[in-house]
Amino acid sequence: MGRAFSAFRMIQKPVLTQFPILQRVDADMISGLSLVFSPVAYLLLSERAIFASIIMVFLVLLLDALDGIVARAKGQTSKDGWMVDVSVDRVSEAIICLALSRVFIVLTIINMGLALLSCHYKKHAIIPLRQATLVILVVYFVLQSHPVFFYLEQFLFCW
């Protein structure tokens, strides 16, 4: 695990040399961009454009990961950066869950409570809700002709 983590750290520096544009972009701005795409994901989910929503949620998560990579590569990691990241993540989650069932809304509420507790106790504990949503959406997309599809539809979208 430790080796994998150090290997991950090693690829962070080359990211900046491979994509010079990232050197000029602020990590917080990348977080903001990931937030901008969240309403698009919400609208696509509402339209049941599943493939497009999978791509959009993936893009949101990619930008979310990229801001951390850029911040670490530039040596800008701090508690302030963590706050930007977590607050953007929670609002992004809240926007995406608007198109989903009550289960997801309740999980978003729990996650928001966990974020506040994390800030208070200085220990990071969050449910990876958007990642889980992405996995469920992929399964939903793949199993469209399977009997389980009906239950997934109920779980994801039933109000």
Next chain:
Amino acid sequence: MNTFGHIFFANLLLVFGAPSIVSPTTLMATSIAAVITDLDHLAHLRTALKTRRFKSETRTRWHELPGLLLAMIASVAFMFFSEPLGRAILIGFVSHYFLDLLTRPTRPFYPLSEKVVFLGLAPRNLKKLTAYDAVITALFGVILIAGLHGQGILSI
């Protein structure tokens, strides 16, 4: 974001994201939920008139993540009474926090932390910010009118 910007954007999310629940009642509920969070600014109105802006210090805990948490719980509770109305209120609240976090300096974890967060996607200069707000609000307004027209709620 200004009041009209909040109302237009919240209703945009409602009209395009949940067209099945669009009605005059839900539009009104979304509009109220989208602006009610700004009530805490009223206490600082006199200062804001002088400086021409509401600073992040004028935002209480109900205007940040703890407020959003409470608003979401209230909306879910409302859903047991009326699902469309609860959804509409939730859209209004969430859209408010979304726009504020995107375009204004906020203190998301207040009162746990005083740290001001600004994502840099809107200008800080007052003149530029006013122009930015006006353009975005007009854009939201035009798209909303088109959406309402498309739904048959508004005839132009």
